[in-house]
Amino acid sequence: MAVIKPVVLRSVNRALRNLGGEKSPVIAGHKLLYRCNLECKMCPFWRREDEELLQLADEVRIMESLARAGVSFLGFEGGEPLLRRDVGEILREAHARFHTSLVTNGWLLEHRLGEIAPHLDLLFVSLDGIGETHDRLRGIPRSYERAVRGIRSSRSEVPTFISHTVTRDNLDHAEKIVELAEQLDIGVTVQIAYDYQTADPMSPQRGRLRPTIERLRDLRKSGAPLMESVDYFDAILNSWYEGKGWRCKPWLTINIDPSGRIVLPCYVLQEYQGQLPVWDVDIRKLWNSFDWAPYESCNKCALACYLEPSLFRWTDFSSLRDRVFDAAFHYMERTPRRSSRPESSRLIQIETPAA
Numbered sequence: 001m002a003v004i005k006p007v008v009l010r011s012v013n014r015a016l017r018n019l020g021g022e023k024s025p026v027i028a029g030h031k032l033l034y035r036c037n038l039e040c041k042m043c044p045f046w047r048r049e050d051e052e053l054l055q056l057a058d059e060v061r062i063m064e065s066l067a068r069a070g071v072s073f074l075g076f077e078g079g080e081p082l083l084r085r086d087v088g089e090i091l092r093e094a095h096a097r098f099h100t101s102l103v104t105n106g107w108l109l110e111h112r113l114g115e116i117a118p119h120l121d122l123l124f125v126s127l128d129g130i131g132e133t134h135d136r137l138r139g140i141p142r143s144y145e146r147a148v149r150g151i152r153s154s155r156s157e158v159p160t161f162i163s164h165t166v167t168r169d170n171l172d173h174a175e176k177i178v179e180l181a182e183q184l185d186i187g188v189t190v191q192i193a194y195d196y197q198t199a200d201p202m203s204p205q206r207g208r209l210r211p212t213i214e215r216l217r218d219l220r221k222s223g224a225p226l227m228e229s230v231d232y233f234d235a236i237l238n239s240w241y242e243g244k245g246w247r248c249k250p251w252l253t254i255n256i257d258p259s260g261r262i263v264l265p266c267y268v269l270q271e272y273q274g275q276l277p278v279w280d281v282d283i284r285k286l287w288n289s290f291d292w293a294p295y296e297s298c299n300k301c302a303l304a305c306y307l308e309p310s311l312f313r314w315t316d317f318s319s320l321r322d323r324v325f326d327a328a329f330h331y332m333e334r335t336p337r338r339s340s341r342p343e344s345s346r347l348i349q350i351e352t353p354a355a
């Protein structure tokens with residue numbers, strides 16, 4: 001049964017403040033670490049050095065700050081979040097305050113599922129292609145097999161989605177990934193690889209990408225279990241091919257790095273990184289003094305965590321139908337009945353593919 005959390009009151013409070021012209025974040029993304037057990041070509045994060053990781057008490061301080069700022073949804077990522085020994089405890093604290101999600105490469109998923117599943121509303125497992133294509137992009141053999149095995153165990157425990165990143169090397173796999181999701185009876189979320197300066201350039205050439213985006217939009221229209229809205233695909237097509245941009249509202253999503261610092265304006269551009277941890281920052285004040293104007297016309301990335309909230313309008317019926325009613329229907333249809341499986345003891349400290 002769905003749990004009513006303080007997020008409801010928080011959302012009303014935030015909506016009232018927004019009506020008064022105040023900016024505040026709705027969604028938070030938190031990288032628990034940069035370290036990873038895979039080496040994806042397009043990814044800059046595994047190449048970064050971690051500072052000392054935060055203790056659980058500090059993770060809770062981050063959550064308290066985000067709750068005060070009005071955040072309703074907290075998504076965990078990395079690096080590879082399942083490498084954190086205390087990820088289950090962090091999720092337990094988070095789930096008492098927010099709707100939660102986690103994105104993983106799936107390598108450790110089967111072993112750690114019992115610790116994380118009870119505290120998650122959504123689980124994303126990355127798959128960048130079928131079989132060898134995925135392994136090549138992820139840099140480590142057997143990563144496809146491990147991810148799919150993880151999905152097979154998670155889908156009966158927590159609503160599970162494939163997270164598919166479209167790159168120049170897997171353009172012909174997007175549709176196959178949607179088919180795989182249908183076979184596994186789970187959902188899919190899609191993003192287009194962005195070229196970070198510190199990763200291999202893997203963003204698809206725009207001319208070659210277009211038919212893939214159009215196909216995904218058509219699949220979504222015909223009921224494929226894609227999380228992104230039709231508007232999301234249209235916004236990409238309009239901005240990249242027709243010169244009609246969308247208005248980016250990066251203030252709707254707040255990002256916290258592994259040391260607890262806020263990254264602005266978004267984690268893609270990362271132009272500003274505060275020196276203080278978020279619990280020592282007045283987020284409301286920062287949000288309403290930061291100059292967001294230069295980023296409203298940016299349109300450089302197509303990351304759903306920025307693009308989808310930027311497009312949403314309560315007053316637009318198609319927006320409501322697409323994102324709220326259709327999405328809720330998909331979500332309920334695919335929400336598994338959780339088994340009463342007990343939580344396993346914390347199994348590992350850090351496991352690497354070679355281990």
Ligand SMILES: C[S@@+](CC[C@H](N)C(=O)[O-])C[C@H]1O[C@@H](n2cnc3c(N)ncnc32)[C@H](O)[C@@H]1O
Pocket residue numbers: 036040042043044045077078079080081103104105106124125126163164165191192193194195196199
């Ligand atoms: C950075 S990873 C962290 C979580 C976990 N290690 C994983 O791979 O799912 C989160 C998501 O970002 C995606 N990603 C990696 N590099 C990207 C890029 N250059 N542009 C867009 N998405 C990217 C990954 O494919 C993954 O789905």
Ligand code: SF4
Pocket residue numbers: 036037038039040043044045046078079080105138
């Ligand atoms: S598994 Fe995730 S964090 Fe690790 S290298 Fe790949 S995309 Fe980056």
Ligand code: SF4
Pocket residue numbers: 248249250265266267268269295296298299300301302303306
């Ligand atoms: S469109 Fe630009 S400002 Fe907006 S999230 Fe993407 S990179 Fe950041």
